[in-house]
Amino acid sequence: SAVISQKPSRDICQRGTSLTIQCQVDSQVTMMFWYRQQPGQSLTLIATANQGSEATYESGFVIDKFPISRPNLTFSTLTVSNMSPEDSSIYLCSIGGGPLGGYTFGSGTRLTVV
Amino acid sequence: GNSVTQMEGPVTLSEEAFLTINCTYTATGYPSLFWYVQYPGEGLQLLLKATKADDKGSNKGFEATYRKETTSFHLEKGSVQVSDSAVYFCALRGSNYKLTFGKGTLLTVNP
Numbered sequence: 231s232a233v234i235s236q237k238p239s240r241d242i243c244q245r246g247t248s249l250t251i252q253c254q255v256d257s258q259v260t261m262m263f264w265y266r267q268q269p270g271q272s273l274t275l276i277a278t279a280n281q282g283s284e285a286t287y288e289s290g291f292v293i294d295k296f297p298i299s300r301p302n303l304t305f306s307t308l309t310v311s312n313m314s315p316e317d318s319s320i321y322l323c324s325i326g327g328g329p330l331g332g333y334t335f336g337s338g339t340r341l342t343v344v
Numbered sequence: 345g346n347s348v349t350q351m352e353g354p355v356t357l358s359e360e361a362f363l364t365i366n367c368t369y370t371a372t373g374y375p376s377l378f379w380y381v382q383y384p385g386e387g388l389q390l391l392l393k394a395t396k397a398d399d400k401g402s403n404k405g406f407e408a409t410y411r412k413e414t415t416s417f418h419l420e421k422g423s424v425q426v427s428d429s430a431v432y433f434c435a436l437r438g439s440n441y442k443l444t445f446g447k448g449t450l451l452t453v454n455p
Contacts, residue, residue, distance in 0.1 A: 236387075261441065272433065272445045273388075322387060324443075332378055333443060337387040 232257045236323055236336030243313055243343050250309045251339045253323035258303035264296070267320040267338070276321075279306050313343045346371045350434045350446035357424055357453050365419040365449050367408075367434035375436040377401075377410055377417040378443070382431045391419075391432070424453045 235254045264276040277285040285298040299307045326333035351366040379391040392401030397412035406421045434446040
């Protein structure tokens with residue numbers, strides 16, 4: 231199965247700044263997904279990123295706050311903009327979703343906003 | 345919309361005990377069902393999956409059977425080990441290929 235490299239693995243950021251998280255996949259994939267896992271909570275889908283089109287955001291998430299790039303079939307970035315302490319979470323990228331397969335997740339980025 | 349309800353944790357067991365983590369779902373159509381595991385400090389790993397009714401997913405001694413009549417996908421293991429201590433997430437994939445997760449169940453296995 232495909233391998234995802236996600237970085238950074240963790241970061242501590244000042245409020246008001248932005249952080250860009252990168253995911254690199256070792257094979258070409260059509261769909262990539264970005265999730266947020268708030269402390270002690272489950273995973274919530276932020277957006278779906280397909281190459282060559284605008285990302286599709288879930289309810290409660292907007293492009294100005296979480297801009298996403300998908301320049302090719304192996305790479306995507308998620309930016310958390312104008313951060314506040316409420317953005318402290320683990321952010322994960324994911325690939326997969328074919329008719330029979332499961333999903334593969336990156337190792338996650340643990341973000342703390344101070 | 346789709347939803348997943350799983351047993352609230354935490355669950356604490358002794359080594360070699362029997363494990364059940366309940367999971368029920370609400371979905372339109374015919375979802376695929378998954379169990380994911382998150383070990384301390386690590387990302388999510390697919391544990392097992394089932395894509396249609398009566399399928400049984402199994403891996404590492406864990407099993408779950410897709411029960412359409414009860415809309416359930418309970419996770420079981422006959423004899424847990426300390427190394428099974430982790431958070432377990434039940435999830436479904438609907439027709440839009442998006443995953444919906446349950447809230448997760450923290451399992452702690454004591455020696």
